[in-house]
Structures are given as structure tokens and as C-alpha cells.
Amino acid sequence: MILRRLQYELAGRVAGPFLLRLEAWRRARARRGRAHRPSPFAPPLECTRKLKELMSLHYLRGRYADGAVPVAWVTSGFPVEILRPLGFHAVYPENHAAMCGVQRLVPELSDAVEREGYSRDLCSYARTDLGCAATGKTPAGRLPRPDLLACCTNICQTVLYWYRALAARFQVPLVLVDTPFVYGQSTPHADRYVRDQLEEFVRVAERVSGRRADPAELVEVARLSREGARLWGECLATSRARPAPWAGFDGFFHMAPIVALRGSEACNAYYRVLLDELEDRVRRGVGGVREERHRLLWDNLPVWFAVRELSTLLAERGFNFVCTSYTNAWAEAGMQVDPSEPLASAARAYTHVILNQDLRNRLGILRRLASDYGCDGAVLHSDRSCKPYSIGQVDLKDRLARELGIRVLLLEADHSDPRAWAAEPAENRLTAFMEAFA
Amino acid sequence: MRREYILRQGRRSLAVLPVLYPKEILTALDVLAVEMWGPPGPPRGDAAGRLQTYVCAVVRNALAFLASGHADAVDGLLVPHTCDSLQGLATLLADFGGWRKPVVVFQHARGEDRPSARAFAEAELRALASSLERIFQRRLDPDRLAWALRLHAEIDACRATLLDGRARLDLDDAALYALLRRGEWLWPEEHLAELRAAAARLSPAPASPGIPILVTGYVPEPAGLLSALNRAGAYVAADDYAAVGRRLAPAPPPGRADPWAALLDRYLAFPPCPTRGSDQGARMRRLEALLDRSGARGVLVHVQKFCEPELFDVPAIRRTFAARGVPVVVVEGELERDLSAQAETRVEAFVEMLRSGARAA
Ligand code: SF4
Ligand code: SF4
Numbered sequence: 001m002i003l004r005r006l007q008y009e010l011a012g013r014v015a016g017p018f019l020l021r022l023e024a025w026r027r028a029r030a031r032r033g034r035a036h037r038p039s040p041f042a043p044p045l046e047c048t049r050k051l052k053e054l055m056s057l058h059y060l061r062g063r064y065a066d067g068a069v070p071v072a073w074v075t076s077g078f079p080v081e082i083l084r085p086l087g088f089h090a091v092y093p094e095n096h097a098a099m100c101g102v103q104r105l106v107p108e109l110s111d112a113v114e115r116e117g118y119s120r121d122l123c124s125y126a127r128t129d130l131g132c133a134a135t136g137k138t139p140a141g142r143l144p145r146p147d148l149l150a151c152c153t154n155i156c157q158t159v160l161y162w163y164r165a166l167a168a169r170f171q172v173p174l175v176l177v178d179t180p181f182v183y184g185q186s187t188p189h190a191d192r193y194v195r196d197q198l199e200e201f202v203r204v205a206e207r208v209s210g211r212r213a214d215p216a217e218l219v220e221v222a223r224l225s226r227e228g229a230r231l232w233g234e235c236l237a238t239s240r241a242r243p244a245p246w247a248g249f250d251g252f253f254h255m256a257p258i259v260a261l262r263g264s265e266a267c268n269a270y271y272r273v274l275l276d277e278l279e280d281r282v283r284r285g286v287g288g289v290r291e292e293r294h295r296l297l298w299d300n301l302p303v304w305f306a307v308r309e310l311s312t313l314l315a316e317r318g319f320n321f322v323c324t325s326y327t328n329a330w331a332e333a334g335m336q337v338d339p340s341e342p343l344a345s346a347a348r349a350y351t352h353v354i355l356n357q358d359l360r361n362r363l364g365i366l367r368r369l370a371s372d373y374g375c376d377g378a379v380l381h382s383d384r385s386c387k388p389y390s391i392g393q394v395d396l397k398d399r400l401a402r403e404l405g406i407r408v409l410l411l412e413a414d415h416s417d418p419r420a421w422a423a424e425p426a427e428n429r430l431t432a433f434m435e436a437f438a
Numbered sequence: 439m440r441r442e443y444i445l446r447q448g449r450r451s452l453a454v455l456p457v458l459y460p461k462e463i464l465t466a467l468d469v470l471a472v473e474m475w476g477p478p479g480p481p482r483g484d485a486a487g488r489l490q491t492y493v494c495a496v497v498r499n500a501l502a503f504l505a506s507g508h509a510d511a512v513d514g515l516l517v518p519h520t521c522d523s524l525q526g527l528a529t530l531l532a533d534f535g536g537w538r539k540p541v542v543v544f545q546h547a548r549g550e551d552r553p554s555a556r557a558f559a560e561a562e563l564r565a566l567a568s569s570l571e572r573i574f575q576r577r578l579d580p581d582r583l584a585w586a587l588r589l590h591a592e593i594d595a596c597r598a599t600l601l602d603g604r605a606r607l608d609l610d611d612a613a614l615y616a617l618l619r620r621g622e623w624l625w626p627e628e629h630l631a632e633l634r635a636a637a638a639r640l641s642p643a644p645a646s647p648g649i650p651i652l653v654t655g656y657v658p659e660p661a662g663l664l665s666a667l668n669r670a671g672a673y674v675a676a677d678d679y680a681a682v683g684r685r686l687a688p689a690p691p692p693g694r695a696d697p698w699a700a701l702l703d704r705y706l707a708f709p710p711c712p713t714r715g716s717d718q719g720a721r722m723r724r725l726e727a728l729l730d731r732s733g734a735r736g737v738l739v740h741v742q743k744f745c746e747p748e749l750f751d752v753p754a755i756r757r758t759f760a761a762r763g764v765p766v767v768v769v770e771g772e773l774e775r776d777l778s779a780q781a782e783t784r785v786e787a788f789v790e791m792l793r794s795g796a797r798a799a
Binding site for chain 2: 122190412
């Protein structure tokens with residue numbers, strides 16, 4: 001246990017930073033002398049390197065976390081603030097599955113569980129993660145074994161089935177925070193229900209970690225969480241400037257800390273630096289896309305394995321995604337966490353995330369984003385893997401087009417399974433969409 | 439036919455989407471529940487195009503049906519919070535149109551029976567009753583609720599008797615299920631009368647309808663699947679369909695004077711179902727118990743394409759029965775009107791394999 005703890009701390013403080021610097025040096029050397037290809041993008045943000053370091057360290061520490069500290073696997077929308085004061089190392093299978101998506105590992109991992117009988121029609125994040133658990137294959141080197149599974153249904157019900165499968169595999173407790181869907185306003189009994197479950201959860205987490213939750217620490221984590229959400233929201237808001245200082249899809253990668261390290265000082269420190277850099281670009285008039293002519297809104301998860309291709313295709317014609325409902329969601333929810341009443345406010349905040357609210361609310365968010373960011377078009381990613389995010393998009397498309405007078409495209413894809421993606425037809429559709437702006 | 443029945447009834451009525459809901463409240467308010475499991479066949483109307491083709495046929499067909507005015511005979515719509523897709527349908531209809539009458543939702547307390555879940559379930563039952571009282575402008579009388587609870591407990595007992603006594607019935611599976619499924623839209627007292635009449639025809643000595651099978655899945659649609667089973671020489675000896683067996687509550691414990699407490703007990707006592715987020719282990723134990731009790735020799739899993747709640751349990755079902763050497767076959771459907779030739783061949787091959795005494799590898 002002591003040795004394991006030592007490895008965990010060393011991985012984070014000494015070995016990790018050293019290895020990352022070595023890797024950066026190797027890359028820089030490899031780049032030297034290489035001819036620069038013309039790119040429609042501005043040079044990458046300086047922060048991208050820091051982001052890589054931060055997230056790599058997180059995963060590197062994770063390799064040594066089990067046996068050193070209590071480990072929880074949590075859904076992205078889980079009120080993780082409660083776990084931090086109890087010393088948990090939190091693993092986000094969705095974030096990890098996105099990483100697998102970027103590296104196009106999903107078919108192989110999914111195949112492993114399809115052989116067990118899981119249908120290809122299930123969410124590809126779930127298939128990916130269950131595939132990792134079954135095969136042990138991961139681009140992160142190793143994922144620590146969980147002591148606790150924490151699942152919140154505010155993003156979908158899929159996560160409950162997925163986490164049940166994990167609980168059966170790892171034979172560890174699964175705690176569910178069930179958040180009733182909000183039609184209009186949440187009901188008082190639904191608010192009470194979520195709050196009661198958080199209290200029940202604290203007791204289980206205390207038992208698993210062997211520690212008592214310190215209310216003062218909880219207040220501090222809630223403060224950090226709220227501050228992190230504010231900073232992330234400010235980073236996103238820099239794209240209201242023309243040109244937007246970063247390419248919209250960059251946000252999908254830079255959101256990793258607010259997802260996986262929410263409620264920590266490391267997360268907030270990162271966003272302070274990112275915000276400085278983005279504001280500096282705004283002052284200097286530097287755009288993420290060199291020649292930004294059209295500004296688009298993106299709805300739904302990214303197509304992780306094709307982010308680069310899609311953004312290049314668009315940027316070459318002067319199109320930039322200046323806002324997305326997905327990255328925005330992480331700023332909005334966290335802002336509702338109130339350090340003066342951490343549990344009650346977390347119950348409210350996590351019940352009112354975009355996917356747990358009705359379509360009227362969703363339309364309001366899309367409308368507001370499109371107008372605040374001066375969008376003249378929108379692409380709604382119809383994500384085969386994510387029904388809660390995709391149902392309603394046909395109507396949303398018509399309404400946005402009609403009410404805002406903008407062009408809207410519904411693009412069929414999957415957030416991480418390339419087998420459900422037809423690159424050529426998709427590119428043709430996007431090209432035709434862009435031509436309509438001429 | 440249903441439309442005429444609804445109109446003839448002269449009762450207020452509510453279309454209800456799958457799966458579980460506290461029907462007793464509707465009955466007590468003298469409101470006819472008309473369940474919509476699709477309906478089967480191709481979508482009846484253009485509105486299905488408002489949903490992507492990777493959404494299940496139950497939801498797409500329901501949207502098409504409702505938005506094209508086919509359900510104009512009912513006074514409103516009740517959507518239990520069964521899955522992400524139905525949740526999406528409820529907000530789509532209410533927020534973006536396609537249905538002008540009231541939409542009421544009923545949310546389940548998911549997961550295990552915890553104090554928080556119990557309190558929420560009770561509050562949600564009462565909230566539903568209040569919404570219906572408002573819509574139908576009537577008060578829910580506790581004595582009527584107690585009566586409705588007794589009525590539905592008796593219906594469940596009768597349905598269970600028929601399912602358990604399948605081998606002693608002079609009905610084939612398609613006819614038995616047609617009878618059971620009439621309960622999805624008949625006024626409960628009429629349904630009970632039909633069930634009693636069928637139960638009276640149970641013969642004391644078991645006939646031998648063939649190889650006994652445990653069926654689990656969503657909804658017995660198309661009914662051709664059951665006929666195919668019978669033609670191949672097998673029959674449904676035990677049922678765990680979400681639409682049928684998983685909606686049979688065990689007999690209530692005696693002595694619950696307060697109808698609300700009895701309603702809550704009953705609601706929480708239904709067999710485990712993934713659409714309510716029940717524990718998967720509990721569902722597997724129940725399936726094993728059904729198999730043991732009925733002597734079924736194989737398991738047919740009959741699921742809807744794109745149905746996440748059901749599809750997530752398929753590997754566990756395979757594992758559970760593979761460990762016992764019991765063969766399992768999975769048939770996926772999309773609410774077709776007729777059974778596909780491919781599905782029929784699979785059913786035949788499966789029954790043939792059971793006949794030859796094969797065990798799961
Ligand atoms: S991608 Fe969609 S379905 Fe999958 S876990 Fe996320 S919210 Fe749920
Ligand atoms: S078939 Fe499955 S996905 Fe479709 S409505 Fe029923 S429970 Fe939901």
C-alpha cells in the first residue's frame with residue numbers, strides 16, 4: 001500500500017513530468033527541418049502542449065492509483081465534487097472512450113464485446129469501455145481497477161446499463177444517482193429525490209474510502225468546481241470575437257480538464273492559462289481559422305475519429321465552428337454549483353444539464369448560442385450512438401432554420417465508431433452545405 | 439376496431455406508451471387505458487421521418503400514429519419514462535407538436551429499492567393521480583383505488599394461472615397471447631371476465647403441446663413468432679416479455695388498509711425489468727426460476743432492434759444459461775407485421791436443436 005502510494009505520487013510529480021518533457025523534446029526534434037505544409041489554421045495554441053501534459057499525467061497517475069488511493073469510475077455528469085474530499089482518483093470512461101475514438105481503436109474493442117453478445121446498436125462509448133475492461137487494451141497504458149462505480153442518469157439511461165455491466169465484471173459497489181428528466185421545471189419531489197441520493201452516496205463513498213467527508217473540504221471543492229466552470233465558460237466566450245481565436249473543434253479537446261479534473265486546482269490553473277492565451281489572440285486579432293468567413297454552431301458530440309478531417313475541410317473554405325452545445329454544457333452546469341450549499345446545489349445543477357431537460361430548453365440554448373456567437377449556419381450531428389442527444393434534431397433543424405434564418409445541416413455519423421461513418425457522402429454533404437453560403 | 443371500442447365505451451380514455459405504469463389509478467378514475475406498442479407494421483404517417491431510423495420502431499410508429507390523428511378517440515397521452523427514446527418522444531410531442539391533447543409523464547424510480555427511491559415513487563404516483571384528476575376533472579376516491587387494486591391483482595393472478603397452465607389449455611400460443619394482450623385496451627372488468635372464462639377451460643391433465651420454451655424480450659410482436667414456435671413443435675412454457683410476464687405483480691400481502699401504501703407496494707413488487715433500471719442479477723435469478731419451474735428446455739430472447747434496455751441484458755442472459763447448458767436463441771425484430779422467413783428458419787432450427795437434446799456449449 002505504501003509502495004503503491006509512493007508510485008502514485010511519483011508518477012504525478014516526478015516520473016510523469018520528466019517523461020513528458022522527454023517526449024516533447026523528441027517531437028520537437030522530429031519536427032525540426034520538416035517542411036511546413038500550408039494550413040488553414042493558425043499555429044496551434046501554446047496551451048495544447050500543457051493540455052497534453054495535464055491529461056497524460058492524470059492517466060499516468062491512474063496507472064498506479066489502485067491500491068494507492070480509492071478509485072472511482074464515474075459518468076461524465078456525476079457530481080464528482082463529492083468524491084474529491086474523500087481522496088478518490090476519478091476515472092472517466094467516457095473521456096477514455098473518446099480517446100479510443102480519436103485513435104480509431106473502437107472497432108477492435110467493440111468487436112471483443114460484440115462476441116459476448118453486445119449489439120452494435122448500443123452506444124459506442126459503452127461498447128468501447130466494456131471492450132477495454134474485457135481485453136485490458138487501452139491507449140492510456142493501463143486503467144486502474146475501480147473500488148466504486150458512480151453513475152448518474154442525467155445524460156442518459158445507457159450509462160446505468162453500462163455501469164451495471166461493469167459492476168458485474170469488477171464485483172464492486174455501483175451507486176446510482178437517478179435524476180428524473182425535467183419537463184419545464186423540476187418538481188420538488190424530484191429535487192428532494194436527487195438530494196437524498198447524494199446523501200446516500202456520501203455514506204457509501206465514505207465506507208469505500210474509509211474516510212469521513214469533511215464539510216469544509218466539500219465547500220472548497222464546490223468553489224473550485226464553480227470557478228472552473230466559470231473559467232471554461234470564459235474561454236468559450238472568447239469565440240464571440242471575430243475572428244474567433246480558436247478553431248471550434250479545439251474546444252472538444254480542451255474540455256478534457258473540466259470533464260475529468262473538475263473541482264481541482266489543476267483544472268482551474270489550466271483554464272487561466274488558456275484564457276490568457278485566447279484573450280491575447282483576440283487582442284491581436286488572430287483567428288483559429290486563418291480566414292474566417294462563416295461562423296457555425298455544432299450540436300451534439302464530436303465525431304472523434306474525424307475531427308481533424310472535418311475541421312480542415314471546413315476551415316479550407318473559411319468556415320469555423322465558433323460554438324458547440326456540447327462544450328457549452330460543461331460551463332452552464334457547473335455555474336449552478338453553490339459552495340454555500342454544496343449538496344443541494346449539486347443536486348440542482350446536475351439535474352438541469354442539457355440532456356436531462358426538454359427540447360424546448362435545448363432549442364433555447366441553440367438559439368442563444370447561435371445569436372450570441374453570430375452564427376450564420378449550424379451543423380447538427382445526428383449521432384447514431386447517442387439517442388438522447390439526437391432525438392428531436394429533425395425538428396430542431398427546421399426550427400433553427402426558420403426562426404433564425406440560418407442554414408442548418410443534419411449530418412449522420414457516430415461519435416466514435418468509424419464503421420458507422422461514410423466519409424465520402426458526408427464530405428459531399430458538407431461541401432454542398434458550404435457551397436450554399438456562396 | 440379499438441377506435442370503435444373506445445367510442446362505444448363512453449368512458450374518458452388515455453393512450454399509454456410502454457411499459458409499466460400504475461394502471462390502477464386510471465381504472466379508479468374510470469379512465470380507459472389504451473396501450474400503444476407501436477402499433478406494428480410500417481409507420482402510419484409521415485411523422486416517423488421526424489425521428490432518425492436508428493430509433494426503435496415502437497417510438498417511430500407511435501409518433502407517426504399520434505401525429506397523423508389516428509389516436510383522436512382518446513383524451514390524452516401518458517408516457518411512462520421507460521427509456522431515453524420514449525423520454526425524447528414525450529418532449530418532442532409536447533414541445534414541437536404532433537399531439538394537441540394533454541401529455542402526462544410518469545417517471546420511474548430507477549435502481550434498487552432505496553429509501554430515496556421509495557419516497558420518490560410514492561410522490562410520483564400521487565403526482566400522476568393529481569395530473570389526471572386535473573385533466574379529467576374528477577377526484578380519486580380511496581375506496582375506488584382500493585377496488586381497482588383488488589381488480590388488477592385478480593387480473594394478474596388469472597393471467598399468471600393461464601401462463602402457468604399453458605400445457606393444460608386448449609389454445610395455441612397465438613390465441614393465448616391474443617387473449618392476454620386484449621388487456622392492453624379492454625376495460626379491466628371485461629378483460630377479467632374473458633380471462634376467467636379461459637381459465638375455466640383449463641383441463642386437469644396436462645396435454646403435451648411440445649417442447650417447453652422460456653420466452654423473454656419486449657413484446658410478442660409479430661404474433662407469427664408464436665405460431666412459428668408451435669409449428670416447429672415447441673410452446674411458451676414461461677414468459678418474461680416486458681409486455682406480459684414482467685407486468686404480473688405477485689399477490690399482495692394481506693392487511694394493507696391504506697390503498698396508497700398498497701399501490702406503492704404493488705408498483706415496487708413487479709418483476710425486475712431493465713426499463714426500470716432493475717438489478718440485472720435479480721432479473722437473471724428470476725429467469726432461472728422461471729426456467730426451473732416450467733421445465734423449459736431452451737430460451738428464446740425476442741428483442742426490438744435499437745432497444746438499449748433490452749439489448750444490454752442479452753449478454754448476461756447468454757452467460758447465465760450457457761453456464762447451465764441451456765440453449766439460447768436471440769431473435770431481433772422491428773415490429774414487422776409478419777415474421778421474416780429468416781427469423782422463422784432460426785426458430786425452427788432452434789427447436790430442432792432442442793429436440794435433438796443438444797445443450798449449450
Ligand atoms: S454518448 Fe450518449 S448514450 Fe452514450 S453515454 Fe454519452 S450520453 Fe449516453
Ligand atoms: S422498444 Fe426499447 S427503446 Fe423502444 S420504446 Fe420500448 S423500451 Fe424504449
